[in-house]
Amino acid sequence: MNEQNKPKPITILMADDDAEDCDMARAAIEKNHLLNHFVAVSDGEELLNYLYHRGAWSNEADSPRPGMILLDLNMPKMDGREALASIKEDPQLRQIPIVILTTSQAEEDIFASYDLGANSFITKPVTFEQLVDVMRGLSQYWLQIVALPRGAM
Numbered sequence: 001m002n003e004q005n006k007p008k009p010i011t012i013l014m015a016d017d018d019a020e021d022c023d024m025a026r027a028a029i030e031k032n033h034l035l036n037h038f039v040a041v042s043d044g045e046e047l048l049n050y051l052y053h054r055g056a057w058s059n060e061a062d063s064p065r066p067g068m069i070l071l072d073l074n075m076p077k078m079d080g081r082e083a084l085a086s087i088k089e090d091p092q093l094r095q096i097p098i099v100i101l102t103t104s105q106a107e108e109d110i111f112a113s114y115d116l117g118a119n120s121f122i123t124k125p126v127t128f129e130q131l132v133d134v135m136r137g138l139s140q141y142w143l144q145i146v147a148l149p150r151g152a153m
Contacts, residue, residue, distance in 0.1 A: 010036050010143065011036065012036050013068070014040045014070040014101075015083065016042070016070070016071075017074075022040035026038045028134070028135040032136045034135070034139050036067075036139075043078055044079055047078075051063075051065075067142070070099050071101065073100060085116050085117075088116060099122060099142075100120065100122065103124050104123065
């Protein structure tokens with residue numbers, strides 16, 4: 001792998017109200033030896049607070065721009081659909097890749113997610129090893145294969 005294709009460390013921001021799912025995602029990233037900073041928030045409202053540096057996330061050093069957002073659809077306060085729509089409407093945020101990572105397999109959720117601007121839709125894997133594979137694939141695709149605009153990461 002040449003320097004140009006070498007993965008760059010990014011902040012992966014996960015919005016999911018299930019703390020166990022967040023812990024498993026963090027562990028899967030670590031198991032893949034990915035040098036990424038991982039941050040978890042519990043709902044869409046906290047996700048937007050992170051992105052706009054509000055409240056507990058007002059210190060920009062604690063809330064760097066994510067290179068990827070992993071977004072659950074079904075969360076309290078503001079669900080993933082509402083958060084996705086809000087992010088994709090903002091010219092400063094819309095270039096951040098958003099991967100829907102949810103338990104839903106409903107065709108209407110898949111369609112609506114892409115319609116709102118999601119970059120990928122993945123049904124949460126059942127086992128930890130499957131999650132490790134998903135995180136490896138996401139890393140390879142988003143950090144090594146695709147070209148993203150400067151400043152998006």
